[in-house]
Amino acid sequence: MSGPQIPGFTYLDHLGSGGFAEVYLYEQEWPRQKVAVKVVRPDVPLNEREKQLFTSEANAMARLADHPYIVSVITAGMTDEPGRAARPYLVMRYCPPPDLGARVRTAPMSVVDAISTGIKLASAIETAHRSGILHRDIKPSNVLVTTYNEPALTDFGIAGHMHEVESDHEVRISYPWSPPELLDGRSNGSVASDVYSLGATIWNLLMGRSPFAVPNGDNSSRGLTARILHAAPPPTQRADVPPTLDRLLQQAMAKDPSHRPQSALELARALQRIEAQQNYPRTAIAVEGDSPGLAQSGAPLGEPGAPDPDATHFKPISVVHASGPRGGAVATTAPPATAPPEAPPTPVRTSTVVWSVVGVVALAAIGVGVWLTAGGDDDPGDNPSPGQSSHTPIDVAPEAPEGQPVVTGSRRGNRVTFKWGWPDPLEQGDGWRWRRTDTGDDKRTSSKKLTVRSDDRVCIQVQLIRGTFASAWTEKCVS
CATH class of the missing domain: 2.60.40.10 (Immunoglobulins)
Incomplete structure (x- = not known):
């Protein structure tokens, strides 16, 4: 299989296929580097719904391209080959296969690496949430690995804006990683649902399978759905997993969205505390604007009344409550840390023509996944x-x-x-x-x-x- 001719790029290899596109390895001629190019397949009918989904993804990736743990977009365009219909394409940073899901199926991560990866992914997800973007398809196969062995979140193909998701008439889901409220129709996605999927992903990094998958059992979409809706979130039962980590992951996958950590950043902070308790190396949270400062009382760092120097600061953000009825969004906000609100993010200026073209492209880079694919006391x-x-x-x-x-x-x-x-x-x-x-x-x-x-x-x-x-x-x- 050969990729389309794209000026300025030399075809090298076919990397993978998805439900809507093929992903190829190209070499960019200047500056010279390997890149992943995703091209919409010619047999894909691009109706208005698909165009809307792809446009949302392109816009989301443009706003998040600078994050160290999100696959970055380099450029976009339309193929122009004689005798063939033009197809939109997206050029992205190349991350060598396999994706994280494929890697841990044969070799689950150590506890220290799983926690560190979880913090990095939570940083990416928190950044998306602050930009008003819900990912809605967080899973191991949508986490690529850079040449420097860092996780990179990709595939915002069904991402949605927080104030718009409850009006969606169709929600595509990946069964093993979706929370109960998406499966039974109570929600079209929320901060809490992304937190659930992140918790399930971290569980997978430790075990090499999804939390509700049963070895040699019924792991059809029907069987998984029944267990996700009705069974308690399982512990890992790994002897080297600290009990606090098991409890945190079970909390992240709680049936009731209000019982989960109320933001990706809250989950990241809880993982950092486990790192400290276990004397693991400290993983930084990569969220713009988070830095220690003076306590609101004015006390300097290190003095009584001052904040923890490792505390993370961020502004409250509007989210959609996960347990509301379909079409009945309830505005809530994520828990605070200790800093005053930041200014709204500066909009990314992109060419209307380019992003209209990219509107029919869904980003996955490589490793493309198919749709479907928690003492005594005086008182x-x-x-x-x-x-x-x-x-x-x-x-x-x-x-x-x-x-x-x-x-x-x-x-x-x-x-x-x-x-x-x-x-x-x-x-x-x-x-x-x-x-x-x-x-x-x-x-x-x-x-x-x-x-x-x-x-x-x-x-x-x-x-x-x-x-x-x-x-x-x-x-x-x-x-």
């Missing part, structure tokens, strides 16, 4: 049993309370006591939410005190809840 009521989650989704917006809770912690033997308060007078109806970063326990409460029994280091995060809004988190650890 026992405020302490769930180990592993229990009473996570309550809280809207976070610019109207959220300014400032951060002040949290102190002390140890007496194996009893660790945390106390918290607010720098300013509280208002009637104010409450609190705390969560333990070592166990994942999460509680909304009116109490300002928590006592747990542990001989190990204990960390909690606390935020003020005021009406339907929440303050930034304050984290406190006691060794």
Whole structure:
């Protein structure tokens, strides 16, 4: 099979096929480099629906092209061969095969590498979400590997804009990686559904199969759907996987979207904490604008009241709630960290002609996937049993309370006591939410005190809840 003639590019090899396009390896003549070129197949009927999907993908990739863990677009155009109909093509960074899914089927990742990869992918997904883009098809085969052995997310072919997805009349899904609310029609996609798919992907990196696949069992779309809808998210049962990682992945794949980490960045931060607990090398979160700074109180780093120097800062973003009825989107926002809102991203200026042409191209680079293809206490009521989650989704917006809770912690033997308060007078109806970063326990409460029994280091995060809004988190650890 030979690729089309494209001026300035020399055909080298055929890389793969997808539902709508062929992917070829070319050498760009100037500057000289190998590239992956995706060309729409001549037998594909390009109706208005397909054109809309491909246009959305091209626009999404243009906005995200600079991210280190997203496959970048180089250029686009139309083939021009005598006697043949012109076909749109997209030129992308070349990532040598196989994709990540194929790699882990025969050799699952080490725990340290799986966590690091998960953080990098979460960085890419968080960046897309901040740009208002939902991926909606996160899976191992849509993660390529660069020549420097870094993951690169691709195939935004069914990506959607957050404010538009609930009006979709057709949603294409990949069964093993899709959350319950997509399978049963409650949602067309959300931040929470992308978090689910990322959790399932990380699980796969550790096990070499999808979470609800049964070895030698019924793994048809019908069988997978039944288990995804009704079975509890399974642990990996790998002896070297820390219990905290198993619990985090089960939380990410929770049936109720509100029980999952409420953003890709929240999942990344939880993975970073596991890295720290296990003394693994630290993986940075690659999200633009995230950097430590002064506490809102003005305390310098390292002083009481200052933020954790490793804390990630980002602005609240609007998302679509995953559990709303079809066509009934409910605007919510992702949990905050500690920084004021950033300015909106600068729109990427691209040629209307070029991106209209690319509107009939779906990006997958190589490894193209086919569509279809989660102690005692002085106040026992405020302490769930180990592993229990009473996570309550809280809207976070610019109207959220300014400032951060002040949290102190002390140890007496194996009893660790945390106390918290607010720098300013509280208002009637104010409450609190705390969560333990070592166990994942999460509680909304009116109490300002928590006592747990542990001989190990204990960390909690606390935020003020005021009406339907929440303050930034304050984290406190006691060794």
